[in-house]
Amino acid sequence: MLEVCDLKKKFVKYNEKHQKEEFYANNGISFKAKEGEIIGILGPNGAGKTTLLRMIAGILEPTSGTISFGKLDYHHNEIEIKKSIAYLSGNTKLYNTLSPYELLKMCGNIYGVPKDKLESRIKEISKKLNMDSFLYNRIENLSTGQTQRVNIARCLVHDPKYYILDEATSGLDIISSQIILDFIKEEKKHGKIILYSTHYMEEAENICDYVIMINKGVLIKEGTPTAIKKDTKTTNLRDAFFCLIGGVSYE
């Protein structure tokens, strides 16, 4: 079980008079995620999705609120929690001068995969993601689709319990996106908890069990896609979102 409770993140920005101004990228967000569940985090660009996922992944520290991974929390078990997480964002880049094999070996070692199991784990993942033909080539020489498969393999190597995927399909072509979506569905079957942020509402509607909608750092609605559509009397999540924010605003 992953539980996020009243999470807030305050940042400082400068206004037109070059004065410091505080603002909340996330303001009191709470939700729970159970094993085998895909939680969709939806919202437009700048809604606060990345900040939320970065806090859950332990990259950013919350201003207030708590994040619990079962009985563990970041204050006392940071390394242990990070060992059970795989983080993949649309901006995630890999070490170009390494080969996929070297990268997977490095990640396996860092995540504490036993040495005797690591080789067979890499072979298994390579076969599963059809990476054998480029496993020993440098990442800088791979295509976008191949690089994305390496990125997924990196997430799989330590068999994590939690997947945090931030706009993972953003900017990818239809085939590369499908690789990610297939991977998410596969991991759900294995009982993993998957947090999946996107601004593609249709994509979320297809794969998410539960959705939380964020706008301007505030949770505006949560529930199953069906329940949200029913509550808002709409036929899809896109319309539901516009209904909840009161139409398009150009602020």
Place this chain on the structure above:
Amino acid sequence: MNNLMNILKKELREMFRDKKSLAMMLIIPILIPLLVMGMSALFESEINKPITDYNKIGFDYELSEEEKKLADNFEINVVTSDIDTLKDKYKNGEINLYVTKDNTTYTIHGEDNETTSYASALMDSYFASYKEYLQTNYLEENEINPNEVTNIITVKEDLEEVENYYGNYIVNYGFLFIIMAITISATYPATDATAGEKERGTLETLLTFPIKSKDIIIGKFLSVSLSSIITGLLSLVLMLISLVIANNSFEIYKDTNLMLSTSSLIFTIVVIIAYSLLISGLCIAIASKSKTFKEAQSALTPLTFISFFPGMIAFMAGVSSSPILSLIPFLNYTLLFQDIVTGTIDIVNILLMSISTIVVITLVLVVIIKQYKSEKVLF
């Protein structure tokens, strides 16, 4: 410890596979043999300038038989002509100097340049001999024993040559180049491992790994240090090889041993390692504050100058090492190198330099680790 090794391995792999990092590691060391041989050749050409380059002397008077003999002894190529022709010949470079005579006054004419100074020194010797010849003749004509007058006092020189000026100069410059090589070698990988990682978007991935900030920073620090130490030691080896060749090839180093003694060599390695560690730490600290590779390179430019200017100024101004100066980063390394060259190394100064280096590195690492613990490192 295990994760520190993982980060170190990753950084070393990236560094040694990056052509630019390798180029930065090798470019200055390769220049060191050129510097040693080139400067040695220059010094030697200055000292052993062939006499034919400056022995064409014009005279506006006819030389006596005695003067001609003397000119022959000094290998002076005599050109006799009137003053206007001599001026033209001097302007055209046909003669190196010209001499005019007015009764008993001889005037040497020419412009103040390098060749003229050699020719002028030649004429000074010539006129000193000619003057001695005339004085001896005069004394003999007046029935005075010339030896009683000319040898009225005797001056002897008992100057022990403890150091070879050119030898010291070349070794000191070699050490300055080693410092420069280490600095340049540290700059690129430090930038790549910090600001470069941020710019490429791999820092976010790194921060999600179950690794303590301390292990990330120490791993990066050790990899950059290793690159600098390799460059420093490679520069030293190339410098020593060049010195052996120069020692055997150039007259200016005759009767001098340019090679470092075993103890000097050990101290040199200690200074190289200490300097590599310090500059690597500083480079990482500065570069990790930058958002982009370019920004980090600009931020590191002043450090490149700071690293060798104090030493260069101290070398030019003849500043000597002392316990207090051994505590001042940058200056201490150059002063210790100077002591190594002159063979006056003091173990206390080496210890103080080591303590100063350890203190600075510890402070720098604490600051960077704190920075990596904070989310600010991402922005």
